Structures are given as structure tokens and as C-alpha cells.
Amino acid sequence: MKYNRPRIKPIYPLYRLDKTYFRIGAQLGITVEFGDPEGQLYSLASKLNGQKVSDIVVEMQKKFPELTVDDIISGIDLLDENNVLEETLPDETDEERYLPNISYFSRFVGMNGNRFEVQRKIHESTILLLGLGGGGSNILTLLAGLGPKKIIIVDYDRVEMGNLGRQFLFREADVGKLKTEVAKKAINEMNSDVEIEVHNQKIQSPEDILQYTDGVDLVICAIDEPPFIIHRVVNKAIVAADLPCVFGASQVSRGRVYTVIPYVTGCFDCLNLNFSKHDPKFLDQFVGFREVNFNPPSIAYGPGMFQLVSSIVDEAIRVLTRYAKPQSLGTQFEINYEDGSSFTHHTWPRFEDECPTCGNGSAEDWQIFQYYQNKGIKYD
Ligand SMILES: [Zn+2]
Numbered sequence: 001m002k003y004n005r006p007r008i009k010p011i012y013p014l015y016r017l018d019k020t021y022f023r024i025g026a027q028l029g030i031t032v033e034f035g036d037p038e039g040q041l042y043s044l045a046s047k048l049n050g051q052k053v054s055d056i057v058v059e060m061q062k063k064f065p066e067l068t069v070d071d072i073i074s075g076i077d078l079l080d081e082n083n084v085l086e087e088t089l090p091d092e093t094d095e096e097r098y099l100p101n102i103s104y105f106s107r108f109v110g111m112n113g114n115r116f117e118v119q120r121k122i123h124e125s126t127i128l129l130l131g132l133g134g135g136g137s138n139i140l141t142l143l144a145g146l147g148p149k150k151i152i153i154v155d156y157d158r159v160e161m162g163n164l165g166r167q168f169l170f171r172e173a174d175v176g177k178l179k180t181e182v183a184k185k186a187i188n189e190m191n192s193d194v195e196i197e198v199h200n201q202k203i204q205s206p207e208d209i210l211q212y213t214d215g216v217d218l219v220i221c222a223i224d225e226p227p228f229i230i231h232r233v234v235n236k237a238i239v240a241a242d243l244p245c246v247f248g249a250s251q252v253s254r255g256r257v258y259t260v261i262p263y264v265t266g267c268f269d270c271l272n273l274n275f276s277k278h279d280p281k282f283l284d285q286f287v288g289f290r291e292v293n294f295n296p297p298s299i300a301y302g303p304g305m306f307q308l309v310s311s312i313v314d315e316a317i318r319v320l321t322r323y324a325k326p327q328s329l330g331t332q333f334e335i336n337y338e339d340g341s342s343f344t345h346h347t348w349p350r351f352e353d354e355c356p357t358c359g360n361g362s363a364e365d366w367q368i369f370q371y372y373q374n375k376g377i378k379y380d
Helices: 040-047 053-063 069-081 096-106 115-123 136-146 179-190 206-210 229-241 268-278 282-291 302-321 367-372
Strands: 006-008 014-016 021-024 032-035 085-087 126-130 150-155 195-200 218-221 245-250 254-260 332-336 342-344
Touching (some): 006 069, 032 040, 136 302, 218 229, 218 302, 229 254
Parallel strands (some): 150 195
Antiparallel strands (some): 332 342
């Protein structure tokens, strides 16, 4: 039979509105209402509690002798089409700490899926995290809670008093210590399942990253100094290593997330080409910005930063597990901290013939790349 032990997802309530209508779910956007004047569907739904489907058929036919097996199965189909059913699976984990995550994933998994599978994929993943600043340190905290197999961290800074308002991995007593060392200890105490490998290093070339990419499944880029230039360096490395990378950057009161999957989506250099082709002021803006050597004070309001950080980590989990569709593949997902709104920029394509990094193009053909030269950064 098509179903084994179907049940209403335990994350949803099943309740009657009156004699003819009932609902499954209570949250706006995922509540389904069914008209059911004879009470058959409600009766069926209330039996979907993990018992065997053959037993459900027997019980239903006892109560409603006119129903055929096909009628009952099509009732289950109807509920399944509304994504409120799941197969009852033996608890594949005794790791209580992950069960709330698994319940969340059940929202996105239907009868043919396995919510434990999403968590299992996370458990098997190795993530390379670049940077432990306002973004990276909080990304690390969220990642540790999700329980990947291993996190490799690269950062070169020490904890400063000015970090403590938003980098909650660090304590007052940590001021002056290397962030990597403090982070390793903190995460070991938070989730001892996660293996932590740290490297004290300032990233200044793609090679600095490529030495750590063996066995890595996904990279998170939480460094943005020098602006733009460092993303180009990271992009070159992740394309060379053929690894997906979620990039995050915070501005004054907005943050952006974008994801590059090498040879599938456009890469960061493809984005440069896209702007060069379509935005007549791009080069002037880029050069003008560069010329002033803009060096703003650290801008990071914790509540705003957390909106960005949450999106980065969720996107990383989407890319790794595909529990839901990633939102920033070849596009920039932008979050406005001022009102919590978000939108997606136009996607940019992969320029296979023209991109110097993920395609067959040459950087010399594009004026923009000459402005990426920067003291101390080795690109080619
Ligand atoms: Zn490219």
C-alpha cells in the first residue's frame, strides 16, 4: 500500500470549527480548512495518528460502511496534497537537543521525505567559516546548535571590549585573547559533538583559503575587509575548490546574503561583469568609493546583525540539505533591519565565456578588475 503509518504532522493541531468545517494548523499561511458536512474526512484525519493504514481502513469502514478502500485512500491523498501528513518513522535519534530542529524540518518534508535525513545531513557536514566578527561569531553560535560534524574557523583578531555588545560568544574575561582560541573553547562547552579546528590567519590570498578546503562541504564568508576585494579573493578560492559559499555583508541598516555554487550559479566575478554590462555608473561608483578610502567606525547593532546572521545560517542549511529552496543562489537577498522586510535583487547569470574566474574569459578584458588591485592582497 502507498502509505504505511501516515499521521498528521504533530506540529499541527487538528480541530473543528463547527459541524461542517475543520482545520489543520493554526499559523497564518499554513492553515488548511476542509469542508466536511458528513464528518468522514475529520473522522479519518483524527485516526491518522501513526497507526497502520490497514487498521485505519477497518475502523473507517466500521463507522462508514459505504466507503471503499479507494475512497479512504483518496481521503488520505487529499490531506497529503495539503502537506499536513508525514510517515511515522521510528525515532532515528536519541539526541534530544536536535528534536526541535527535526520538528521544524517536518514542516517541509512530505510523505516521501524523512525529517531525520535533514538533521543527518547537517551532522555529516564540514563547514569552513571565514571570520569571527559581528557576523562570524554569531554564525558560529547558531551553527554549533545545529550540530555539524566539524567547523573549521579562520580568523586573526583578538577579542576587544567593543565586540561584547553583539558577539555573544565572548566574555569580558576573554578581552585580549585570540578569538579563535576563545571560540574553540566556547563551542566545545556548548556542543561537544562538533569538532572545531581553528587557524589564526589573516586571509590575503585564495591560497590562504585553499589550504583548509579538504573535506569541506560548504564555506561561509563572514569577512568583508577590504570591502569587495576580499569577496573576490574568497570567490576565487571557492570556485577553484568547487565549493558552495554563502557570503554575507552588513551595511548601515541593511544586510545582504548571496550564494555562489561554482559552475552552477554566477560567481562573484560574474556579478562584476553583470554590473559592468548593465549599470553605466557601476565603474564610477566603484572607483569613487575606492578613492576615498572610506573607513567607517564599526557599525553593528546587535538586533540588526542577528537578522542577517540568521539568514546566512538558514541559507547555509538550505544549501547543504535542500530542506527548502535556497533564497540567494546567484542573487542577493537583502534584509532591511529597520522594518524586518526583505527582498531579492535581480539574479545574475553565469558568464561562462566571459568570466575570468568560473568561465573562459580574461580579467584584462574588463576594466573593473584592474580596480580590485589592493596592497597586501594577492589575487593572481
Ligand atoms: Zn564567474
